[in-house]
Amino acid sequence: METMLTVDKLGKSFKDKQVIKDVTFDVRKGEIMAILGPNGAGKSTTIRNIMGILYPDEGTISFSGHEAIPRYKIGYLPEERGLYKNVKVMDILLYLAELKDYPLKKARERALSYLKKFDLEGQENSSVEELSKGMGQKVQFISSIIHEPELLILDEPFSGLDPVSQELFKKEIRNLAENGTAILLSSHQMNLVEEMCDRLFMMHNGERIIYGDMDDVKEKYANFKCTIRGKNDQRELAGLPQVERVEQDDDTSMLYLAKNVHAASWLKNLPESLSVQELSIDRISLHEIFIDIATDGNIAQKEGAANA
Numbered sequence: 001m002e003t004m005l006t007v008d009k010l011g012k013s014f015k016d017k018q019v020i021k022d023v024t025f026d027v028r029k030g031e032i033m034a035i036l037g038p039n040g041a042g043k044s045t046t047i048r049n050i051m052g053i054l055y056p057d058e059g060t061i062s063f064s065g066h067e068a069i070p071r072y073k074i075g076y077l078p079e080e081r082g083l084y085k086n087v088k089v090m091d092i093l094l095y096l097a098e099l100k101d102y103p104l105k106k107a108r109e110r111a112l113s114y115l116k117k118f119d120l121e122g123q124e125n126s127s128v129e130e131l132s133k134g135m136g137q138k139v140q141f142i143s144s145i146i147h148e149p150e151l152l153i154l155d156e157p158f159s160g161l162d163p164v165s166q167e168l169f170k171k172e173i174r175n176l177a178e179n180g181t182a183i184l185l186s187s188h189q190m191n192l193v194e195e196m197c198d199r200l201f202m203m204h205n206g207e208r209i210i211y212g213d214m215d216d217v218k219e220k221y222a223n224f225k226c227t228i229r230g231k232n233d234q235r236e237l238a239g240l241p242q243v244e245r246v247e248q249d250d251d252t253s254m255l256y257l258a259k260n261v262h263a264a265s266w267l268k269n270l271p272e273s274l275s276v277q278e279l280s281i282d283r284i285s286l287h288e289i290f291i292d293i294a295t296d297g298n299i300a301q302k303e304g305a306a307n308a
């Protein structure tokens, strides 16, 4: 896959505090790449450097191999929401398209089609201040893609959206990627990230913790978890081989298994005395990996945790 954006050894300090260090990743045509990390990890600082809002102290950023980044080929939905309040929806979309040198006739057609797609048909003459927060966010999303960007950077696109709007955004983001847009997405909604993204870059305290394919990352860092419904004694479950931790909620027990457990052999060796109404075995979710990292757990020690 063709590389659209390359971030290489990026470093940035504010006064004498280094907030990002040696940040290296790329975003490829047609993929959804996640940039993740706890609050204060350095995601927005990284994005602001890519957008040229901040200048890096170290490292380089290049677009299709060139260091001069063509802003008109990039779409950006910033974390801070806000459009000019007393301007009509269509005027603002056309104004932003014009800033990117995009043909106005085409921009108008795209605006109308996207307003329809996002259930905002007929709102083109409403002023932004008349819109609800979610409606405003849809307009801001449209403004980030009106000019058909080749690289789209979305900072928390789902925050504040109702489930129906969330689905609309998800569908459109997928659709854009399928049509070749390179997408860099920052979100704290791990279930959506897990569902949508092809690769991820997870950072903590300004540095890389995990970088790789979603499936590889899950295989490498996500241990198995066995969920059993049935009346069982927690201490007995905790004493089973290769069980690291047991959580119980009424009749449901979650057994967190050690790394490299062979699931089929482990299941075969369960005692016959166990009460089992239902049993499932899955890998822990990205959400659980994230919490482990954010709380300085030990799933991904920095050394050896990185690969693209």
Ligand SMILES: Nc1ncnc2c1ncn2[C@@H]1O[C@H](COP(=O)(O)OP(=O)(O)OP(=O)(O)O)[C@@H](O)[C@H]1O
Pocket (backbone or CB within 6 Å): 014, 019, 037, 038, 039, 040, 041, 042, 043, 044, 045, 046
């Ligand atoms: N303009 C600034 N001046 C000084 N420090 C800053 C500035 N901007 C960010 N920082 C610091 O840089 C660190 C990273 O912040 P950043 O906003 O990049 O984190 P983030 O991962 O986007 O967090 P969040 O998930 O909360 O949005 C934080 O410690 C923050 O206090």
